[in-house]
Amino acid sequence: MNDDKMMVTVAVLGGTGKEGSGLAMRWAQSGYRVIIGSRDAERAASKAAEFNGILGDTLIEGVHNKEAATRADIVVLTVPYDAHKATLESVQSEVQGKILVDVTVPMQPPDFRKVFVPEGKAAALETQAIVGAGVKVVSAFQNVSAVHLKKLEHEVACDVLVTGDDEDAKTHVIHLVEAAGMRGVDAGPLANAVAAEALTPVLLYINKKYSVKGAGIHITGIAPSVAE
Numbered sequence: 001m002n003d004d005k006m007m008v009t010v011a012v013l014g015g016t017g018k019e020g021s022g023l024a025m026r027w028a029q030s031g032y033r034v035i036i037g038s039r040d041a042e043r044a045a046s047k048a049a050e051f052n053g054i055l056g057d058t059l060i061e062g063v064h065n066k067e068a069a070t071r072a073d074i075v076v077l078t079v080p081y082d083a084h085k086a087t088l089e090s091v092q093s094e095v096q097g098k099i100l101v102d103v104t105v106p107m108q109p110p111d112f113r114k115v116f117v118p119e120g121k122a123a124a125l126e127t128q129a130i131v132g133a134g135v136k137v138v139s140a141f142q143n144v145s146a147v148h149l150k151k152l153e154h155e156v157a158c159d160v161l162v163t164g165d166d167e168d169a170k171t172h173v174i175h176l177v178e179a180a181g182m183r184g185v186d187a188g189p190l191a192n193a194v195a196a197e198a199l200t201p202v203l204l205y206i207n208k209k210y211s212v213k214g215a216g217i218h219i220t221g222i223a224p225s226v227a228e
């Protein structure tokens with residue numbers, strides 16, 4: 001894949017929602033070509049128009065999830081865990097040969113502040129099983145609250161754990177993390193995604209316990225320049 005971000009198209013499936021919209025706007029602002037996807041092409045177009053209004057420029061396009069996945073170099077999945085399997089199955093052939101970034105946190109209502117480990121051990125591992133070995137699945141962004149992402153000028157003071165089995169794909173995703181204003185930390189193979197996914201309910205518990213919004217994580221002991 002081209003290293004010049006102006007030549008890289010990022011599709012955010014579920015980019016009409018809270019987490020995906022903040023990421024999409026931050027990436028568009030930083031120079032990536034960004035498409036948001038939805039189950040409903042009209043909703044995607046209308047949300048894209050709303051986000052372009054906030055950005056003050058026509059930087060984001062909104063189309064159906066399937067078209068977004070077809071046109072992308074990197075596909076980012078930001079849908080609730082309930083919709084995870086069905087959304088992946090709907091774009092299974094379109095994502096072949098690409099990097100797929102899974103942001104999903106497995107959750108079991110009604111207790112969103114209690115860790116839920118899914119049958120496949122991690123949502124990201126379930127993703128890999130659904131899309132197959134032809135897709136480079138990388139897991140990231142589970143511990144970054146949408147509350148921070150939507151404040152576009154605000155530097156998010158959290159680290160992002162990036163896990164995956166393809167080193168080159170992880171490097172591309174660390175660049176995406178940096179473009180969104182955070183530090184990406186290579187946290188090992190995709191099997192380690194279970195740790196990042198499980199941290200989110202813990203952070204939601206901390207938010208409530210300490211009456212804060214958007215608690216996050218910061219890894220100590222590594223210099224900013226050696227995060228990769």
Ligand SMILES: NC(=O)c1ccc[n+]([C@@H]2O[C@H](COP(=O)([O-])OP(=O)(O)OC[C@H]3O[C@@H](n4cnc5c(N)ncnc54)[C@H](OP(=O)(O)O)[C@@H]3O)[C@@H](O)[C@H]2O)c1
Pocket residue numbers: 014015016017018019020037038039040043044077078079080081082083086087103104105106141142143144145146147200
């Ligand atoms: N919100 C956060 O602060 C945060 C932080 C870290 C990680 N995450 C994770 O990021 C993912 C997205 O979170 P979110 O808060 O952005 O979710 P959301 O706003 O509730 O939903 C995101 C999008 O997913 C699509 N969607 C919703 N229900 C669906 C269904 N039943 N079937 C298919 N698509 C459906 C919708 O898009 P269309 O209707 O346009 O198709 C929706 O706009 C989740 O896995 C969450 O755990 C969220």
